[in-house]
Amino acid sequence: MKERELIEAISNKAVHADNRLLVYGIGDDCAVTRKDDNTVLLYTMDTLIESVHFEPAWHPAVMLGRKSVSVNVSDIAAMGGTPQFVLFSLALPPGFDDDWALQLCDGVTEGCTHYGCTLIGGDTVASPAGITMSLTVVGEMAAELVLYRHGARAGDIIYVSGPLGRAAAGLELLKRGFRDRDLFAGFYRAHLDPRARVDLGQKLAATGVVNSMMDLSDGLATDLAHICKESCLGAVIYQKQLPFDPALREAAALLDHGCTAKNPVDQEMLRWMIGGGEDYELLFTAPPRATKKLQEVMAISGELLYPVGKMIIGSGVMLVPTDLQKYGKEVPVEFLGFDHFSH
Amino acid sequence: MKERELIEAISNKAVHADNRLLVYGIGDDCAVTRKDDNTVLLYTMDTLIESVHFEPAWHPAVMLGRKSVSVNVSDIAAMGGTPQFVLFSLALPPGFDDDWALQLCDGVTEGCTHYGCTLIGGDTVASPAGITMSLTVVGEMAAELVLYRHGARAGDIIYVSGPLGRAAAGLELLKRGFRDRDLFAGFYRAHLDPRARVDLGQKLAATGVVNSMMDLSDGLATDLAHICKESCLGAVIYQKQLPFDPALREAAALLDHGCTAKNPVDQEMLRWMIGGGEDYELLFTAPPRATKKLQEVMAISGELLYPVGKMIIGSGVMLVPTDLQKYGKEVPVEFLGFDHFSH
Numbered sequence: 001m002k003e004r005e006l007i008e009a010i011s012n013k014a015v016h017a018d019n020r021l022l023v024y025g026i027g028d029d030c031a032v033t034r035k036d037d038n039t040v041l042l043y044t045m046d047t048l049i050e051s052v053h054f055e056p057a058w059h060p061a062v063m064l065g066r067k068s069v070s071v072n073v074s075d076i077a078a079m080g081g082t083p084q085f086v087l088f089s090l091a092l093p094p095g096f097d098d099d100w101a102l103q104l105c106d107g108v109t110e111g112c113t114h115y116g117c118t119l120i121g122g123d124t125v126a127s128p129a130g131i132t133m134s135l136t137v138v139g140e141m142a143a144e145l146v147l148y149r150h151g152a153r154a155g156d157i158i159y160v161s162g163p164l165g166r167a168a169a170g171l172e173l174l175k176r177g178f179r180d181r182d183l184f185a186g187f188y189r190a191h192l193d194p195r196a197r198v199d200l201g202q203k204l205a206a207t208g209v210v211n212s213m214m215d216l217s218d219g220l221a222t223d224l225a226h227i228c229k230e231s232c233l234g235a236v237i238y239q240k241q242l243p244f245d246p247a248l249r250e251a252a253a254l255l256d257h258g259c260t261a262k263n264p265v266d267q268e269m270l271r272w273m274i275g276g277g278e279d280y281e282l283l284f285t286a287p288p289r290a291t292k293k294l295q296e297v298m299a300i301s302g303e304l305l306y307p308v309g310k311m312i313i314g315s316g317v318m319l320v321p322t323d324l325q326k327y328g329k330e331v332p333v334e335f336l337g338f339d340h341f342s343h
Numbered sequence: 344m345k346e347r348e349l350i351e352a353i354s355n356k357a358v359h360a361d362n363r364l365l366v367y368g369i370g371d372d373c374a375v376t377r378k379d380d381n382t383v384l385l386y387t388m389d390t391l392i393e394s395v396h397f398e399p400a401w402h403p404a405v406m407l408g409r410k411s412v413s414v415n416v417s418d419i420a421a422m423g424g425t426p427q428f429v430l431f432s433l434a435l436p437p438g439f440d441d442d443w444a445l446q447l448c449d450g451v452t453e454g455c456t457h458y459g460c461t462l463i464g465g466d467t468v469a470s471p472a473g474i475t476m477s478l479t480v481v482g483e484m485a486a487e488l489v490l491y492r493h494g495a496r497a498g499d500i501i502y503v504s505g506p507l508g509r510a511a512a513g514l515e516l517l518k519r520g521f522r523d524r525d526l527f528a529g530f531y532r533a534h535l536d537p538r539a540r541v542d543l544g545q546k547l548a549a550t551g552v553v554n555s556m557m558d559l560s561d562g563l564a565t566d567l568a569h570i571c572k573e574s575c576l577g578a579v580i581y582q583k584q585l586p587f588d589p590a591l592r593e594a595a596a597l598l599d600h601g602c603t604a605k606n607p608v609d610q611e612m613l614r615w616m617i618g619g620g621e622d623y624e625l626l627f628t629a630p631p632r633a634t635k636k637l638q639e640v641m642a643i644s645g646e647l648l649y650p651v652g653k654m655i656i657g658s659g660v661m662l663v664p665t666d667l668q669k670y671g672k673e674v675p676v677e678f679l680g681f682d683h684f685s686h
Contacts, residue, residue, distance in 0.1 A: 006467050009445055018461040031463035045430040051471045087388040089477050118361040120374035124349050128394045134432050134477035
């Protein structure tokens with residue numbers, strides 16, 4: 001059974017008939033419950049496992065601790081909320097390194113401080129082998145401002161809040177042993193120590209013009225497919241509009257030259273940008289008439305928002321490739337092998 | 344570094360200066376935050392790991408799923424609260440058994456239903472080896488009724504809500520291969536499929552006469568030591584007052600006969616009752632004048648409450664053994680090797 005099937009099985013089993021619950025957490029970044037007439041609480045939980053989600057050998061403990069907070073806080077940011085409380089559960093194997101564990105905890109508390117959260121509880125347990133961290137983050141926001149995945153409308157422009165594929169390139173560089181190139185410092189950081197877009201998420205929610213939002217954790221192709229599914233729409237993205245750091249090409253060339261000849265540079269870059277996870281940028285949709293308000297957000301926040309496509313009647317995510325001759329006009333992204341779950 | 348030292352290191356690092364937070368979760372069963380003027384939210388998180396907390400070989404998946412909910416809900420019950428929401432994170436190794444995983448999820452949702460909770464989110468991730476479950480449970484209750492560990496007063500009578508050592512005996516019987524004796528069915532169930540004392544916890548909190556409360560998860564010696572520490576007091580417990588199921592003696596005799604000659608039957612029983620964890624009964628203290636109100640609770644709930652000792656000026660937990668000649672009048676329980684952390 002694939003992860004997706006199991007998630008569906010679990011969510012089908014879950015009791016939905018609860019008027020205290022506004023949104024079920026498995027269909028969105030957070031579960032949303034009512035706090036009072038005007039306010040909702042947001043809940044998210046993520047588990048990070050050694051060898052699957054991180055490699056202690058080249059992931060500094062402090063950064064890993066901060067990252068464990070950031071990836072959870074990103075789910076709160078993805079709905080426009082304010083993170084408040086963190087619960088942290090840590091499983092450590094026999095003979096774990098004391099200093100490493102303490103630095104990890106330093107990172108967790110630093111992450112909490114950075115986002116204005118308080119670490120309120122959790123537990124530590126023994127693990128037979130390998131380190132596992134589970135975090136729950138609780139957030140809060142005005143009920144009327146919450147942005148869901150299901151709100152996209154046909155004709156909406158699709159935006160991302162930053163360059164794509166940085167974390168995926170960073171991970172691949174680190175894996176392949178290219179760990180100290182100044183040119184790729186931003187890529188290493190994107191993988192090792194990402195930052196959740198809390199302020200931007202709040203500002204976007206406050207505009208009132210954004211129709212749907214989530215964070216980019218599994219890659220544009222997979223994440224946008226969630227917005228499509230939840231909104232009962234399709235999406236088209238334009239390869240030439242996808243924002244990327246120029247060093248991404250250097251990274252692709254280095255890795256292509258270094259080891260595999262199978263992936264031409266452009267293809268590798270596209271794979272990172274569409275299929276690569278963990279960028280933790282915001283992905284959102286807004287109607288064309290929202291452009292002015294979004295420009296105001298850019299002016300106030302100093303952040304760039306990149307239009308990359310549009311929502312359409314239909315289903316699934318289509319890519320309009322830059323190289324039209326090779327691929328034709330539009331290609332369903334799953335045919336390109338960029339679907340996270342197909343890996 | 345021991346688990347306790349790491350927990351202390353983490354809690355020392357945590358940011359305490361947050362007026363939204365009433366009680367930090369590591370010093371109590373739950374973290375407590377304010378919901379509104381009259382209501383608080385309770386948060387607890389527990390992780391269960393294969394080979395450490397459960398053995399899939401003889402732990403039926405449905406029971407394990409229910410147990411994972413019960414052990415978390417027990418922390419809510421321990422403060423007198425009402426569980427509301429559950430987040431469930433599941434890590435599964437390659438080639439996991441589909442049916443087993445689905446039954447586990449059935450158990451989780453059954454547990455939620457049993458306690459009137461809604462499963463609102465979580466995640467599933469890949470594990471390199473072994474199954475890990477992390478759950479967060481959110482509860483709610485009237486702010487003025489919350490029972491903490493720190494409220495005990497000198498002179499308080501110490502109560503437990505049921506027979507002790509059942510889960511520990513069950514675990515040892517199962518481990519040693521005695522898995523189908525009718526006489527021990529209650530012990531197996533106590534370990535495999537415990538029930539949190541939610542109703543009783545609420546009734547005790549509502550009396551207004553209970554000074555401190557927690558649940559018995561690590562064994563009477565360790566758990567009572569927490570109440571002592573948090574209340575800046577000591578405690579005396581009387582061996583002859585400790586409630587136990589008569590079959591406990593049979594189990595001790597069977598295991599003593601079966602394998603080890605080192606532990607005489609009485610000693611093994613005492614070890615289960617004082618040192619054995621996971622009974623998930625309530626442990627609480629109340630002044631002698633509260634007896635009448637507690638009798639009313641017993642009458643209404645049909646539950647028995649057992650006085651087992653008293654809180655005293657001092658520190659640590661002392662046992663008054665039944666066999667005075669062997670041990671003298673009072674023995675600090677840590678000298679008996681019943682401290683959870685010394686194992």
